[in-house]
Amino acid sequence: MVKVAVVGATGYTGEELVELLLRNPEVEITSLTGIVEKESDFSLLYPRFGKKISLICKNLDVAEVAKKSDIVFLALPHTVSMKFAPEFLKKGKKVIDLSADYRLPSDVYEKWYGTKHVDADNLKTAVYGLPELNRKNIKSAAFVANPGCFPTSVILGLLPVIKTVSQKDKAIIVDSKTGVTGAGRKGLVSLSFGELDENLRAYKVNEHQHMPEMKHILSGVSGKDIKLNFVPHLMPIRRGIFSTIYISSEGLDSAEKIYEAYKDTYKNEPFVRLRPMGSMPELSDVRGTNFCDIGIKLAGGMLVIVAVIDNLVKGASGQAVQNMNIMYGLDERLGLV
Ligand SMILES: NC(=O)c1ccc[n+]([C@@H]2O[C@H](COP(=O)([O-])OP(=O)(O)OC[C@H]3O[C@@H](n4cnc5c(N)ncnc54)[C@H](OP(=O)(O)O)[C@@H]3O)[C@@H](O)[C@H]2O)c1
Incomplete structure (x- = not known):
């Protein structure tokens, strides 16, 4: 034990x-x-x-x-x-x-x-604890830095294509929406029921502290300086992160090749599920689970990627338990659904 x-x-x-x-x-x-x-x-x-x-x-x-x-x-x-x-x-x-x-x-x-x-x-x-990227290093680590919630959804959404993205001067656009538990259990007026209910707000536009984490990790994977525009939004729900990512399709592979890259990257991943081409995941598919569900569609000159997670599970505590399981050589799904 x-x-x-x-x-x-x-x-x-x-x-x-x-x-x-x-x-x-x-x-x-x-x-x-x-x-x-x-x-x-x-x-x-x-x-x-x-x-x-x-x-x-x-x-x-x-x-x-x-x-x-x-x-x-x-x-x-x-x-x-x-x-x-x-x-x-x-x-x-x-x-x-x-x-x-x-x-x-x-x-x-x-x-x-x-x-x-x-x-x-x-x-x-410290080893960055995203199993889909770093499983080998996590296995032998004594110290793991668990990823942020927004970065988990965005990095998993982009991993299969990030090496092939040629940005020229264009940034990848990331629009993320989070539930209020993402801010922790503190009593701020801006997080109170009266301010949030039936409301939606953007905040820290291109100034959110999770943006450098996404850029740092994705630049490391791609070997290029990745540019991102990141706009987080606060939704009137308790938990969940819904990230929609837009990349110009100029210079990208065909839709079939891109979809194959996603299939190939995640075929053995216990907690990443890919939707059929063009079908988009919903928050209710992942709430309370350690899954990241991903949907992609190439249309209108854009590759649109939607990645959804539960911020408290795959975005925090579930991923932390997954990392612990890996560190101890256990089945990494133990305790997780
Ligand atoms: N919430 C999310 O979705 C999420 C996702 C990914 C990562 N994270 C990160 O995970 C960490 C925890 O987030 P959270 O949402 O659980 O925050 P939280 O609800 O505010 O809880 C923070 C915990 O830390 C304790 N604490 C605060 N200051 C302390 C101190 N000086 N010494 C000892 N204990 C102290 C608090 O104790 P009391 O409550 O008893 O004061 C509470 O137990 C944060 O760094 C956050 O950025 C959060």
């Missing part, structure tokens, strides 16, 4: 981790921590876990958590993770960090997250 700790268990991704880890027969959850006024049973904070888990949710004590666990999931805000990751790694624990702290080179991180990176050593060794 793998002994697992969830740090940040009181947040949205932490809660989702508990749900998924309870379904994994090779795992024992041994520690749950958050920032709590009074340490109490986790099922008092989240009654839906009553009779499923009996553990006190404690404030974080690194030595105590490390003593009880083989692997630690850090479901913490960025800047907080990089304070704790080095401590757990020093104690010989495996770590999967769900924050953005270890996904980018330090200069790019500092520019986009507006804060100094304080753990250059572990940044060098």
Whole structure:
């Protein structure tokens, strides 16, 4: 049995981790921590876990958590993770960090997250945890940087074609829509029911902190400097990411060849499903699952790609569990649907 700790268990991704880890027969959850006024049973904070888990949710004590666990999931805000990751790694624990702290080179991180990176050593060794791209490296990793939610959908949507895209001066256009849990469990007026219900808004147009992550990874895969326009939107739903990607079809292969590239890239992937040519996936197809569903269509001078995921599962905690399974040589589907 793998002994697992969830740090940040009181947040949205932490809660989702508990749900998924309870379904994994090779795992024992041994520690749950958050920032709590009074340490109490986790099922008092989240009654839906009553009779499923009996553990006190404690404030974080690194030595105590490390003593009880083989692997630690850090479901913490960025800047907080990089304070704790080095401590757990020093104690010989495996770590999967769900924050953005270890996904980018330090200069790019500092520019986009507006804060100094304080753990250059572990940044060098962190493996970007997108199994469809990095499975071999994840297998032998002690430290995994779990990808962002928007980047997971966009990178998976583009992987099969990115090497053949010749952009000239044109950028790839990415229009993504997210549910409100993507912002975490914080109480902001802009995220409240009254502001969101029956509404739709674009935000951080070409300024979202996930844009450099997509560019960094896709440029690495393609060997070219990939240009992106990224416009995120907030939808009045709890969970889900719906990314529509537009690429000029000028210079691209035929529709049949492009579709073959998608089929070939994902034929052995347990959590990527390709729709028939021209058929588009919907959010309800993936909600609550670890799947990324992809549809493509070549029409009107454009290759249009739609990639959908559940932000809390394939976009965060599900992918983190998939990575853990790979790190321990387990069936990577364990605990995941
Ligand atoms: N939400 C998503 O869809 C999603 C997707 C991909 C990646 N991520 C990333 O995953 C991480 C967690 O996201 P989330 O949505 O779960 O956020 P969240 O709901 O705000 O939860 C954050 C957790 O961290 C704890 N925490 C905050 N500051 C802390 C500190 N100084 N020391 C110890 N614990 C602290 C919080 O405790 P309290 O609640 O008890 O204060 C809570 O348990 C973030 O870095 C986020 O960017 C999120």
